[in-house]
Amino acid sequence: MSRVDAYQTYQNQYYDNQVHQKNQTTRTARKDKTENTANTSKKPVQMSDKAKDLLAQLKRKYSNMDFFVADYASEEEAQSYLSRGSKEYSVLMDPELLEEMANDEETKNKYLNVIDGAADQVKGMKNQLGGDLENVKHLGFTVKDDGTVSYFAELEKSSAQQRERIEAAREEKRAEKKEAARKEASKKTGQENRAQNYQGVKRTTVHADTVKDLIKKVKEVDWDQIPTEYPSAYGSKFDDRG
Numbered sequence: 001m002s003r004v005d006a007y008q009t010y011q012n013q014y015y016d017n018q019v020h021q022k023n024q025t026t027r028t029a030r031k032d033k034t035e036n037t038a039n040t041s042k043k044p045v046q047m048s049d050k051a052k053d054l055l056a057q058l059k060r061k062y063s064n065m066d067f068f069v070a071d072y073a074s075e076e077e078a079q080s081y082l083s084r085g086s087k088e089y090s091v092l093m094d095p096e097l098l099e100e101m102a103n104d105e106e107t108k109n110k111y112l113n114v115i116d117g118a119a120d121q122v123k124g125m126k127n128q129l130g131g132d133l134e135n136v137k138h139l140g141f142t143v144k145d146d147g148t149v150s151y152f153a154e155l156e157k158s159s160a161q162q163r164e165r166i167e168a169a170r171e172e173k174r175a176e177k178k179e180a181a182r183k184e185a186s187k188k189t190g191q192e193n194r195a196q197n198y199q200g201v202k203r204t205t206v207h208a209d210t211v212k213d214l215i216k217k218v219k220e221v222d223w224d225q226i227p228t229e230y231p232s233a234y235g236s237k238f239d240d241r242g
Contacts, residue, residue, distance in 0.1 A: 045069050045095045050102035062115070064088040069095050072142075075150065075207045082140035082152050083205070089122060090140030090152075091115065097145040111143060118149045121211040132218050137203075151214045152207045157223055200230040 047055070047069065058067050066085035070092065072078045082090040101108040118141045126133055138154040204226050208214040 045071065047095060048099060048102065051095070051098045054098060054102040054108070058115075062091070062119070065119070066090045066140075068092045069098055071095060075152075078142050078150070079152055079154075079205050079207060082142070083138060083154050085138060085140060088139075089119065090138065091118075092140065092142040094143075094145050097143065100145070110147070114143055114147060114149065118143070118151075122151065125211050125215055128215050129218060135221075136218065148209070150207060150209055151211055152205065153214055153218055154205050155203065155218065155221060157202045157226075200228040202226045202228055 051069075055067060055069060059065075064087055066087045066089070068081045068084070068090065070081050071094065072081065072092070078092050081092050084090070097111065101111055122139050122141060125139070126136075129136065135155045135157045136153055137156040140152045140154075142150045142152070144150070202223055204221060206214060206217040206221065208217055
């Protein structure tokens with residue numbers, strides 16, 4: 001091998017090593033950033049006393065809504081907060097936005113109007129869903145610091161056979177007149193409830209930037225593509241799509 005070839009080989013190896021080290025450093029930095037972001041998102045949100053007072057006011061003013069204040073990086077993460085609500089609607093707000101509202105009356109009034117408008121749209125949405133409304137388990141929306149809103153719907157669907165079993169149990173219970181018959185009906189209802197649970201349910205969530213798009217997505221859900229979930233006694237999930 002000539003000196004020129006040897007030097008060229010050395011240069012190529014040096015270059016490859018430098019690129020490898022640079023890529024490794026970049027991957028490590030990305031990993032650290034991801035881990036730091038994940039750890040930060042798990043920390044409780046720190047709010048000023050003014051923000052806490054405003055949050056309490058919002059909860060009193062909108063008694064049919066659950067309010068959550070949290071940092072989130074994606075619609076899926078926002079959904080995880082919204083789905084925790086137990087009231088008619090859930091609202092997720094950015095902590096910085098809440099602080100701005102607490103410290104500026106004009107900002108506060110602006111976003112109260114945003115919340116009112118979003119709540120009215122979600123309420124009106126129910127009338128437009130028709131038969132699909134029975135599959136809606138929970139509704140909510142996020143209020144962003146740029147004044148925009150993102151809407152969310154948590155859906156749950158029972159099988160047709162399950163609904164027939166429930167209705168049959170109700171009819172049977174109504175038909176019973178005597179105490180002995182009621183006890184027997186109660187026993188059968190317990191058996192049917194276990195059978196209903198075995199049938200399982202299907203769950204999914206959809207989100208959109210407008211109520212119109214959310215309605216469209218709710219109506220277009222392909223339930224055949226969603227696996228059925230069963231109680232833990234039968235396993236957490238079972239894909240019945242075949």
